[in-house]
Amino acid sequence: xxxxxxxxxxxxxxxxxxxxxxxxxxxxxxxxxxxxxxxxxxxxxxxxxxxxxxxxxxxxxxxxxxxxxxxxxxxxxxxxxxxxxxxxxxxxxxxxxxxxxxxxxxxxxxxxxxxxxxxxxxxxxxxxxxxxxxxxxxxxxxxxxxxxxxxxxxxxxxxxxx
Amino acid sequence: xxxxxxxxxxxxxxxxxxxxxxxxxxxxxxxxxxxxxxxxxxxxxxxxxxxxxxxxxxxxxxxxxxxxxxxxxxxxxxxxxxxxxxxxxxxxxxxxxxxxxxxxxxxxxxxxxxxxxxxxxxxxxxxxxxxxxxxxxxxxxxxxxxxxxxxxxxxxxxxxxxxxxxxxxxxxxxxxxxxxxxxxxxxxxxxxxxxxxxxxxxxxxxxxxxxxxxxxxxxxxxxxxxxxxxxxxxxxxxxxxxxxxxxxxxxxxxxxxxxxxxxxxxxxxxxxxxxxxxxxxxxxxxxxxxxxxxxxxxxxxxxxxxxxxxxxxxxxxxxxxxxxxxxxxxxxxxxxxxxxxxxxxxxxxxxxxxxxxxxxxxxxxxxxxxxxxxxxxxxxxxxxxxxxxxxxxxxxxxxxxxxxxxxxxxxxxxxxxxx
Numbered sequence: 263x264x265x266x267x268x269x270x271x272x273x274x275x276x277x278x279x280x281x282x283x284x285x286x287x288x289x290x291x292x293x294x295x296x297x298x299x300x301x302x303x304x305x306x307x308x309x310x311x312x313x314x315x316x317x318x319x320x321x322x323x324x325x326x327x328x329x330x331x332x333x334x335x336x337x338x339x340x341x342x343x344x345x346x347x348x349x350x351x352x353x354x355x356x357x358x359x360x361x362x363x364x365x366x367x368x369x370x371x372x373x374x375x376x377x378x379x380x381x382x383x384x385x386x387x388x389x390x391x392x393x394x395x396x397x398x399x400x401x402x403x404x405x406x407x408x409x410x411x412x413x414x415x416x417x418x419x420x421x422x423x424x
Numbered sequence: 425x426x427x428x429x430x431x432x433x434x435x436x437x438x439x440x441x442x443x444x445x446x447x448x449x450x451x452x453x454x455x456x457x458x459x460x461x462x463x464x465x466x467x468x469x470x471x472x473x474x475x476x477x478x479x480x481x482x483x484x485x486x487x488x489x490x491x492x493x494x495x496x497x498x499x500x501x502x503x504x505x506x507x508x509x510x511x512x513x514x515x516x517x518x519x520x521x522x523x524x525x526x527x528x529x530x531x532x533x534x535x536x537x538x539x540x541x542x543x544x545x546x547x548x549x550x551x552x553x554x555x556x557x558x559x560x561x562x563x564x565x566x567x568x569x570x571x572x573x574x575x576x577x578x579x580x581x582x583x584x585x586x587x588x589x590x591x592x593x594x595x596x597x598x599x600x601x602x603x604x605x606x607x608x609x610x611x612x613x614x615x616x617x618x619x620x621x622x623x624x625x626x627x628x629x630x631x632x633x634x635x636x637x638x639x640x641x642x643x644x645x646x647x648x649x650x651x652x653x654x655x656x657x658x659x660x661x662x663x664x665x666x667x668x669x670x671x672x673x674x675x676x677x678x679x680x681x682x683x684x685x686x687x688x689x690x691x692x693x694x695x696x697x698x699x700x701x702x703x704x705x706x707x708x709x710x711x712x713x714x715x716x717x718x719x720x721x722x723x724x725x726x727x728x729x730x731x732x733x734x735x736x737x738x739x740x741x742x743x744x745x746x747x748x749x750x751x752x753x754x755x756x757x758x759x760x761x762x763x764x765x766x767x768x769x770x771x772x773x774x775x776x777x778x779x780x781x782x783x784x785x786x787x788x789x790x791x792x793x794x795x796x797x798x799x800x801x802x803x804x805x806x807x808x809x810x811x812x813x814x815x816x817x818x819x820x821x822x823x824x825x826x827x828x829x830x831x832x833x834x835x836x837x838x839x840x841x842x843x
């Protein structure tokens with residue numbers, strides 16, 4: 263497992279450049295450009311189970327959802343950050359991507375440390391120390407746990423309207 | 425206990441007597457704004473739309489504005505798919521290429537009204553707070569589901585109260601004020617929160633307010649909202665004639681997360697330096713740095729008074745050699761007005777080139793991108809690394825006056841020196 267460590271205010275332009283926003287919508291189109299202007303090595307090296315660790319206000323800026331969609335499709339285990347910008351926070355829930363808001367874990371991390379996230383227990387481990395992170399409200403958790411808003415809504419629509 | 429604007433709107437929308445910050449409520453917005461991303465949004469739920477239909481032909485407001493006219497075949501195909509969707513489902517509110525930037529159309533065409541709840545798949549949807557609407561950005565997937573259900577969840581935000589007083593000194597505009605606020609509280613200073621503007625707001629024109637609400641998201645805010653006053657009513661009487669709207673405002677005893685105060689008379693022209701919007705400084709700190717491009721336009725500062733302010737600086741003068749001044753009116757209507765009153769003639773005589781109404785180079789897709797090592801002074805809202813072309817270029821954000829003054833001199837310039 264690899265931990266990708268970044269700083270504060272990683273905006274959605276750095277996560278997925280605006281020049282591709284209206285021509286790339288599918289996961290396979292998005293993946294090659296993920297973090298292109300921040301960490302050109304990321305797209306070629308990210309593997310399922312990897313973790314991004316970042317500072318405050320991760321995902322600020324544009325409402326484009328390619329960052330959340332792409333990171334989920336890449337198999338990222340979680341983004342652990344000091345805080346998340348609100349539209350990205352919603353987008354991640356809507357893609358079923360796990361976000362962990364835990365400034366203590368980010369502070370505790372040292373290069374080379376293992377990071378593990380136990381979503382069910384709400385615990386993140388970094389540098390051998392474990393930290394609790396706040397759970398999502400149940401109605402929101404239901405969306406993420408359904409694999410995102412589309413599968414969640416499809417199921418609800420089928421139940422309601424057949 | 426007193427309630428904030430956001431608490432009142434969300435309680436009413438959720439059918440509850442009251443709500444508290446942190447509470448999750450289910451709401452049905454009055455309108456859903458989507459733009460060029462409509463083709464991708466509709467593509468997510470094509471089968472479901474066939475099976476269940478569009479929840480309401482009155483809900484969506486669609487404007488093609490981000491990459492207009494189409495820059496390549498793929499973009500053109502996206503636009504064509506949007507027109508097909510509009511036709512097939514009888515979407516009532518559609519603005520094709522050339523009509524203007526979606527946020528300008530939302531206010532200009534009367535969709536934004538006091539007390540309304542508007543969601544949009546664009547982060548600058550918060551702009552309509554200038555007209556006392558509760559408006560916030562969402563992502564594409566949520567917009568897709570809204571087309572089917574008309575319903576989503578919102579968390580009741582805490583609120584920051586910003587109290588204003590005084591009048592702007594010469595050379596200072598709403599853009600300078602909002603940059604000053606963002607510089608003070610930071611790019612995440614209002615994250616997840618609502619921002620309410622209180623106090624003596626008589627010096628703030630509707631265009632100033634639109635600029636300020638627009639940039640609410642640059643401090644992280646879910647919404648940024650003004651009360652209804654004579655300026656609001658005058659605007660609505662022109663752009664939403666006959667509308668029966670219900671203004672909403674906070675109680676005096678509402679509970680706030682934080683309180684801030686600004687005196688407009690103490691402000692000076694400000695810029696946001698690369699590469700974050702909260703990297704704010706008075707223009708005098710960076711004056712003299714050469715610029716190769718100056719951009720006046722966007723949902724932030726592409727309105728008539730912005731163009732007029734720049735024209736007042738440039739009248740009878742010419743921009744410096746080696747500077748490209750790009751002017752993009754925010755809508756067709758603004759374009760027409762600026763032709764009629766001579767504003768565009770003044771700007772073109774001064775050396776400006778004028779583009780078709782739309783977002784222009786702001787988001788980095790086309791129409792004036794930057795080469796490595798170039799520097800742009802822009803009236804837009806974001807200066808992120810790589811956003812407007814090369815990641816080795818620099819974007820400084822400033823007011824229309826600062827853009828014009830800097831184009832005139834070829835270096836970042838305090839507009840007070842040339843007015």
